Amino acid sequence: MENTFFTDASGKPFMPVGLQAHNSSTGTGLIKKALRAVAAFGGNCLEAPVYWYCVEPEMDRYDMALVKGIIDETRTAGLHLILLWFGTSKNGHPNYVPEYIxxxxxxxxxxxxxxxxxxxxLSVHCRETLERDKKAFVKFMEFLKAYDGEERTVLAVQIENEMGYANTDRDYSRPADRDYEKPIPEALKAISLKDSGKESIAPDSPVSPWKKQFGRHAHEAFSAWYHSLYVNEIAEAGKQVYPIPMITNVMVGEQSFEEPGLCYNAGAATGRMLDIWKAGAPALDVIGPDIYNQNRREYTRICDAYTRPDNPLFIPESPVRGEANAMNALLAAADYGAVGICCFGAESALDEKGEVLEECRDMALTMRILSSMAPLLLRYRNTGNVHAFAEDEFETSHYLKLPSYHVVAKFLRRHKMYFGYTADTVSEEGRKKAQVRGRALLVQTGPCEFYLGGAGVALDFYRRPAPEDEECFSHLSSRQSGQLNFLSVEEGYFEGETWVAKMNRNGDETNFSQYVLDGQLIRIRLNPDTGMDVEDN
Known part of the structure; x- marks a missing residue:
């Protein structure tokens, strides 16, 4: 399935790979540093906040200078932009609302x-707050359409930031209590939540309708429903003005002992609450998890929850530093068909000279890999033809079984190999290229054609014998069944959707394994005619 969620001005699919600016950077000189960081990471997109209190400095007086400024700076840098509406909620707090609120x-x-x-x-049961937030958002969207509707620098708009209640599981005000005693909305009656324990509640129990439907998760479900209605009304109003993709991000629930208001914001669109949010906020195009979880089991559990037919995986925030996210992001792209991946804290990724900090280089390397392969990731998303190799702890190699080939990925900091003459692995900088934690994406674009992009990885291909082959062991043992029998191996890059070969590998550079270093991208064409079926006359 081709990725058509994000599109550019011409309507072509676009995969945002980029960084998010810090919370207070929009309208300051720090945005230039953020844009430089995106370029240093090989990215194509900046995420930047827009502040309600700046858009509406006084009640009913609107000023779009902040919005115009960030669009202009991003255009000048040749990048795209996702704008984040910091309205009622910033991590659940009303930091960015106007003073009159x-x-x-x-x-x-x-x-x-x-x-x-x-x-x-702020309470989502308060109509007055919703109306003011919605009115300011509509004014913002009107300006966005007028100023950017043709150029489409802005790919999408995020509504609010990590919505939900801090320090409580629900609103206990009188208006909220009255809503809590109402019958369960018709849209939620078919939704059942795992581990709710509701089966132990007697039918004649005096507990609330929410408890009877959702058991121990009732307060969270109640909060999630009213938060989703709040965001949906803003999204609907915005789309009536300018129908570009509307998204919201989430403080995920996969934290500590996973209880709302204590471990994460109550009412957030956590994995457990996603069905409720989908019922309450159909105007949202995607709900994206902010994944700061480093261990792979939690990371993939989150990806599983947010990868649905009605919700492509988009990761608005993730760590800008460290090896864990650098590995996990490739799994998101390959195994879950992520439509975009961004990291938080662009300005923090560069030193005073504008160089990528040592602790951020792993993520920058992975971002360059994702960016260089974006045309293929767009085209082959959810086809089963995109595969990730991400060196896990204690892992020295990784096996991939394809219909016609065995593929063994060797991680080069664990395996010594000869690279030939063209790759510098002797100098200090060259040795570092072979010593990074191995990571790569392999995209199969034809029966015997592959693109490999990555760092610190070498692949061996072995042609699998045909089911009827009586000489299968001999044929599998022959080097003619391996990567020696190639048609071509090219180093290159994509210009738009067109592959540009800049060098052909052969001889010493191909006779051992097909390798990638420091974000290289190669095209491998294996020979389908191994000669194994030729009779010896």
Whole structure:
């Protein structure tokens, strides 16, 4: 299935691979540093916040200078942009609302905890807050259409940031309590949540309808439903003005002991609450998890939850440094068909000279791999033809079985090999290229054609014998069944969707294994005619 979720001005599919600016950078000189960081990572997209209090500095007075400025700077840099509407919620807190909202808590109500003390989150049961947020958002979208509708520098808009209640599992105010006692909405009656324990609740129990439907997850489900309705109304209003993709990001629930309000924001579109959010917010095009989880089991569990027929995987935030995300991001692209991957903290990735910091180089390397292979990832998404090799702890090699080939990936910091003359692996910098944690993407584009992009990985291909082959052992043992029997091996790159070969490998550079170093991209054409079926006359 081709990735058509994000598109450019010409309507062509586009895979955003980039960085997100820090929270307070828009409108300051730090944005230039953020844009330089995106370029240093080989990215194509910046995510940057737009602040409600700047768009509406006084009630009903709107100023789009901030929005115009960030679009102009991104255009000048030749990049695309995803704008983040910091409205009612920033990590669940109302940091970026205008002062008139903050100064009138009787009108624009805060949520209350179970002790009836206010928590630092605005209540989604407050119609007055929603109307003001929606009105400002519509003004922002009107400007966006007028200023960027043709050039399409802006790919999409994120509504709010990590929506949900901090420090409580639901709003305990009187308006919220009245909503809590209402019958379960018709749209939720078919939804069942795992591990709810609702089967132990007697039919005649005096508990609320939400408890009867969702058991121990009732308060979280209640919060999720009303948060989704809130965001959906804003998304619908925005799309009526300018129908570009609308997304929201999520503080994931896969944290600590996984209880809302304690481990993550209550009402967030966590994996457990995703069905409820999909029912309540159909105007959202995608719900994207912010994945800071480093261990692979949690990471893939999150990817599993957010990869659905009604929700392509888009990762708006992830760590900008460290090996873990550098490995996991490739799994997201290959195994889950991610339509885009971004890292948070662009400005923090560069030193004072504008160079990528040592601790960020692994992620920058992976970003370059993703960017260089984006045309293939767009074309072959969800076809089963995209495969990731990401060196795990204690792993020295990785086996991949394809219909016609055995493929063995060797991780070069564990395996010594001869690279030939054209690859520098002797100098200090050259040795580093072979000592990185191995990672690569392999895309099969034909029965015997492959593209390999990566670093610190070498592949061996072995032609699998035909089922009827009586000489299968001899044929499999012959080097003629391996990568020696190639048609061509090219180093190159993509210009748009066109492959450009800049060098042909042969001889010493191909006789051992097909390798990639430091983000290289190669095209491998194996010979389908091994000669094994030729009779010896």
């Amino acid at each position: 903050k100064r009138q808590p009787r009108t624009y109500r805060l949520a209350l905890g179970p002790d009836k003390a206010p928590v630092p989150s």
